[in-house]
Amino acid sequence: MGLIKLSLKAHISVFIFLLVVFAFQFEVIKPTETLLLPLDVLDADRASYFFLPHGVKVLIGFLLGLVSLPAVFLAQVVGALLHFDMEPSIALLAAAFGTIAVYVPVLLLNYMLAQPLGGSVPAKHHQIGYFRVYLALVVMSTFLHATLHSAVFHYENSISLPFKYLVGDVVGASFVFGVALLFRHYIAKKLVEMSRG
Amino acid sequence: MAKMIALNLRTQFVLFVLMLGTLYIQMLVINPIEVDLFGSGSKGSYLFLPHGVKVLIGYVFGIIALPAMIIARFIGLYVTMGWPMTEAVYGTVAGVIAIYLPLAVMNFLFERPWHKPLVAFDQPIGQFRIFVILVVMTIFANAALHSSLFHYEASFHLPFRYLIGDTLGAVVVFLIALKYRAVIQRWCVAACPNNFSTSDAKKING
Numbered sequence: 001m002g003l004i005k006l007s008l009k010a011h012i013s014v015f016i017f018l019l020v021v022f023a024f025q026f027e028v029i030k031p032t033e034t035l036l037l038p039l040d041v042l043d044a045d046r047a048s049y050f051f052l053p054h055g056v057k058v059l060i061g062f063l064l065g066l067v068s069l070p071a072v073f074l075a076q077v078v079g080a081l082l083h084f085d086m087e088p089s090i091a092l093l094a095a096a097f098g099t100i101a102v103y104v105p106v107l108l109l110n111y112m113l114a115q116p117l118g119g120s121v122p123a124k125h126h127q128i129g130y131f132r133v134y135l136a137l138v139v140m141s142t143f144l145h146a147t148l149h150s151a152v153f154h155y156e157n158s159i160s161l162p163f164k165y166l167v168g169d170v171v172g173a174s175f176v177f178g179v180a181l182l183f184r185h186y187i188a189k190k191l192v193e194m195s196r197g
Numbered sequence: 198m199a200k201m202i203a204l205n206l207r208t209q210f211v212l213f214v215l216m217l218g219t220l221y222i223q224m225l226v227i228n229p230i231e232v233d234l235f236g237s238g239s240k241g242s243y244l245f246l247p248h249g250v251k252v253l254i255g256y257v258f259g260i261i262a263l264p265a266m267i268i269a270r271f272i273g274l275y276v277t278m279g280w281p282m283t284e285a286v287y288g289t290v291a292g293v294i295a296i297y298l299p300l301a302v303m304n305f306l307f308e309r310p311w312h313k314p315l316v317a318f319d320q321p322i323g324q325f326r327i328f329v330i331l332v333v334m335t336i337f338a339n340a341a342l343h344s345s346l347f348h349y350e351a352s353f354h355l356p357f358r359y360l361i362g363d364t365l366g367a368v369v370v371f372l373i374a375l376k377y378r379a380v381i382q383r384w385c386v387a388a389c390p391n392n393f394s395t396s397d398a399k400k401i402n403g
Contacts, residue, residue, distance in 0.1 A: 108333055112326045127321050132306045136334075139302050143337035150344035151356040162345040 006067050014060060014071040021056045022079030047149075047164035053079070054098075054169040055176030058141050061102040062134055063191060065110075066118030073099045090152065097148035105140035109133060120191070134177060142169040208388040209265045212254055216269035219250045220277050240347050241358030247273070248292075248363040249370025252335050255296040256328060257385050259314035266293055284346065291342035299334035303327065316385070328371070336363040 006014075029050055037049070053076075060068050076095035080086050086094070110117045113128070121137060122130045146165035153161070180187060223246055231242055251270075254262045270292050275285035301311040315327055340359035347355055374381055 108330055112322060112330045114322065114326070128306060129308075132308070136302050136306050136330075139299070140334050140337055143334070143341045146341040147337060147344055147356045147360065150341070150348075151353050154351050154353050154355070159345050159348050161348065162341050166341065 006064065006071075011068075011071045014064070014068055015075045018053065018056060018060070018072060018075035019079055019082075021053050022075065022083060025052050026083040047161055048168045049164060049171065050175070051165075051168035051172040052176060053172070054102075054142070054145060055138075055173035057098065057102045058134075058138055058173050059176050059180055061106045061141075062121045062137055063187065065106060065116075065120040066103060069099060069103055072102065094149065094152050097152055098145065101141050101145035101148055104144060105137050108140065109137055131177075138170065138173040138177075142166055142173070145169055205388070209262075211388075212258070212262050212265035213269045216247065216250055216254070216266060217273055217277070219247045220269070220273035223247055224277055240350060241343070241355055242362040243358060243365065244369065245359075245362035245366040246370060247366070248335070248339060249332075249367035251292065251296050252332050252367055253370055253374055255300050255314075255335075256331055257314055257316045257381075258389060259300065260297065260312035261314075261389065263293070263297070266296070287346050288343075291346060292339065295335050295339035295342055298338055299331055302334065303331050314389075332364075332367045332371075336360060336367065339363055 025048070029052065030048060033048060033050065057072055057076075060072060073095055076098045077091055080091035080094055081088065084091070106121060107117050109121050110119060113121070113133075115121075121133055143166070146162040146169070149165055150162050223242065227244055227246065228242060231244070235243070251266060254266065267289060271285055271289040274280045274288045275282065280288060297312075300315065303315055304311045304313055315331060316324070336359075340356050340363065343359050344356045
């Protein structure tokens with residue numbers, strides 16, 4: 001598959017899809033968490049134990065590569081502004097770090113697999129299973145995400161905050177991977193269409 | 198498990214001294230220079246050699262270096278660096294997880310037993326590339342876990358100090374290891390013959 005060209009329509013689709021996931025996270029999952037978990041477990045901070053957007057971002061970066069970066073970045077900025085009570089500068093910083101946390105591991109894994117750095121990760125290395133590569137990507141991006149967001153939200157940092165990021169991102173990414181597995185034929189068909197331009 | 202970590206005492210001792218020695222160098226040489234240059238405001242260093250040494254040892258020896266790593270790290274943090282007991286215990290556990298979790302993930306990636314060292318096995322990818330990814334993964338893990346430990350500093354810079362310090366430390370250690378790679382390889386083959394195939398061992402020993 002290698003480098004994929006995205007049409008403007010595809011960029012917008014990625015952007016809207018990620019925005020919908022953000023909305024689902026903050027309108028459905030977060031209130032459910034607040035209902036189910038006691039306040040001392042929840043700690044009333046920004047992190048979630050089931051954070052879907054990170055999983056979706058990782059899957060998009062994994063499948064589409066660097067070409068999806070603008071849509072992912074913009075969706076995070078808009079998502080942060082709409083759903084968090086954040087200053088624009090903080091929203092921009094959080095979105096930048098959220099983007100770096102996905103695409104730096106994508107670049108690194110492509111480097112390891114000797115593929116085009118900006119391309120999709122599951123390109124040509126058929127000796128290594130996609131699930132294994134995806135898991136390595138999830139682990140790398142999750143640790144980086146937790147680190148960078150601990151820096152952004154240092155003023156409300158607690159001993160549990162990085163762990164909430166770690167747990168939430170891993171659980172979210174696993175769920176997203178499971179859903180993607182269910183729709184793998186549709187996703188593969190779409191990707192082949194995109195790679196043909 | 199006992200069989201996995203059965204490395205002769207002499208080698209464990211050498212690894213222990215190597216890791217503790219690097220911590221002493223860090224504390225007695227690098228940290229004072231950093232304090233002179235940047236002040237003494239925060240935990241974390243911009244050139245943290247012990248992380249590079251730990252990664253290299255994990256990469257070469259795998260799980261069998263675990264006892265030496267735990268003891269050296271705990272003594273290093275508690276005695277040498279004077280951390281409080283709870284922080285020293287947490288720091289030890291975090292430091293060890295930051296090495297062995299990425300090692301396990303990398304072994305999973307290549308369909309190998311999780312505890313094996315990554316050095317010298319037949320794979321379709323260059324060793325340098327594998328080492329780079331392992332180093333990066335350990336750096337991210339270490340920074341995340343230590344951001345949690347030192348959350349009370351509430352500092353924007355702390356995670357970056359860990360990211361930069363561990364990266365530069367790993368690069369310096371890697372360059373030193375590259376310079377003395379023949380000596381290191383021979384010692385590794387002698388200490389841990391099971392980690393190397395017969396042909397690799399013959400090649401290394403010339």
